[in-house]
Amino acid sequence: MAILEVDSLRKEYGGFTAVEGSSFSVERGEVFGVVGPNGAGKTTTLKMLAGLIEPTAGAAAVAGHTPGEPAMQRRLGFLPEESPLYEEMTANGYLEFFADLYDVPAEAARERIDRTLERLDLEHRDRRLGNMSKGMKRKVAIARALVNDPDVLIFDEPASGLDPLTTNYIIEFTRELSDEGKTIVFSAHNLFHVESVCDRIVIMNDGRIVARGSVDEIRDAHGGTKYRVYATVDAGGDPVAGDPVDDRRDGDAATEFRHVVGDMAAVEAVRETVEGEGGRVTDIQTKTPSLEEIFLEVASEPADSNGGLASGRSDRRTETDAAERTDEGEPTEDAAEAEP
Numbered sequence: 001m002a003i004l005e006v007d008s009l010r011k012e013y014g015g016f017t018a019v020e021g022s023s024f025s026v027e028r029g030e031v032f033g034v035v036g037p038n039g040a041g042k043t044t045t046l047k048m049l050a051g052l053i054e055p056t057a058g059a060a061a062v063a064g065h066t067p068g069e070p071a072m073q074r075r076l077g078f079l080p081e082e083s084p085l086y087e088e089m090t091a092n093g094y095l096e097f098f099a100d101l102y103d104v105p106a107e108a109a110r111e112r113i114d115r116t117l118e119r120l121d122l123e124h125r126d127r128r129l130g131n132m133s134k135g136m137k138r139k140v141a142i143a144r145a146l147v148n149d150p151d152v153l154i155f156d157e158p159a160s161g162l163d164p165l166t167t168n169y170i171i172e173f174t175r176e177l178s179d180e181g182k183t184i185v186f187s188a189h190n191l192f193h194v195e196s197v198c199d200r201i202v203i204m205n206d207g208r209i210v211a212r213g214s215v216d217e218i219r220d221a222h223g224g225t226k227y228r229v230y231a232t233v234d235a236g237g238d239p240v241a242g243d244p245v246d247d248r249r250d251g252d253a254a255t256e257f258r259h260v261v262g263d264m265a266a267v268e269a270v271r272e273t274v275e276g277e278g279g280r281v282t283d284i285q286t287k288t289p290s291l292e293e294i295f296l297e298v299a300s301e302p303a304d305s306n307g308g309l310a311s312g313r314s315d316r317r318t319e320t321d322a323a324e325r326t327d328e329g330e331p332t333e334d335a336a337e338a339e340p
């Protein structure tokens with residue numbers, strides 16, 4: 001059952017469209033990744049879900065509530081990309097302060113804070129936040145997002161700029177939270193982590209969703225596994241009956257080449273051609289594209305508003321946006337970007 005629904009979200013800043021036609025839903029207990037290059041619209045999307053900024057058009061619902069409603073805020077934990085903390089406070093004092101804001105009874109708050117900081121392996125809890133390392137501060141910010149024991153967590157770049165050990169800790173912690181039934185939506189640049197922890201993802205580019213699904217589904221939709229067939233034929237022979245090959249080395253006695261094909265039937269066709277020329281296949285290797293390779297491919301292609309790839313790139317500053325606004329009502333003003 002979907003706990004988070006996003007329907008045709010759009011966000012404009014002045015004449016600039018930062019997010020356009022964004023629709024997706026997240027099931028209870030899922031880890032859902034929002035991926036994309038710098039400026040793709042990830043933070044804007046997450047802020048709209050957290051109720052920190054108002055969409056220009058479209059709607060979102062978290063556990064049945066509109067972002068920003070007090071009932072939703074109680075069920076949501078948000079970790080902003082930048083999380084300035086009150087430098088003079090200790091980690092304990094800071095987290096107790098936020099627990100109090102959420103009306104968590106003092107004893108329950110103490111237990112929750114202790115447990116979370118223990119799991120995050122945060123030492124020196126009575127050290128001033130201003131004297132903590134970047135990684136320690138990030139852990140405190142994560143603990144703050146959990147202080148109200150939310151069902152849904154929205155993490156914007158939870159491990160950005162941290163060392164590999166701390167990063168792994170945070171990614172592992174995210175996985176544990178999901179195992180406990182929490183729903184997590186997070187954005188990240190590290191695609192290896194995204195691939196290792198996310199059930200499903202959307203890839204955004206230029207404000208639009210350009211691919212969606214599990215990493216495997218996206219991989220299949222973008223060519224899936226490829227087969228590299230290495231073969232040799234006598235010099236002068238025709239390696240694959242006129243098909244252009246990807247790599248070819250002409251020697252005095254033989255021509256060696258590599259041909260990349262998409263399925264086993266094509267592999268067999270190459271083999272038959274090669275053997276028909278008196279040559280032989282010397283090796284066959286499978287090549288599965290990494291999420292990074294797919295990302296680079298889709299991030300350079302235009303998108304339609306449904307998350308499929310389309311033929312025409314939309315200009316994010318088009319006049320047609322103005323026409324759309326007239327149909328859908330006046331854009332609303334941004335809510336103040338305050339911390340929740």
Ligand SMILES: Nc1ncnc2c1ncn2[C@@H]1O[C@H](COP(=O)(O)OP(=O)(O)OP(=O)(O)O)[C@@H](O)[C@H]1O
Pocket residue numbers: 013016017018036037038039040041042043044045081
């Ligand atoms: N308050 C704002 N006013 C005007 N433009 C904005 C504002 N916030 C974001 N933008 C623009 O909207 C676009 C999307 O920004 P957003 O921060 O959502 O991207 P992002 O995918 O999170 O990028 P990054 O990976 O660099 O954090 C960018 O071009 C950005 O400059």
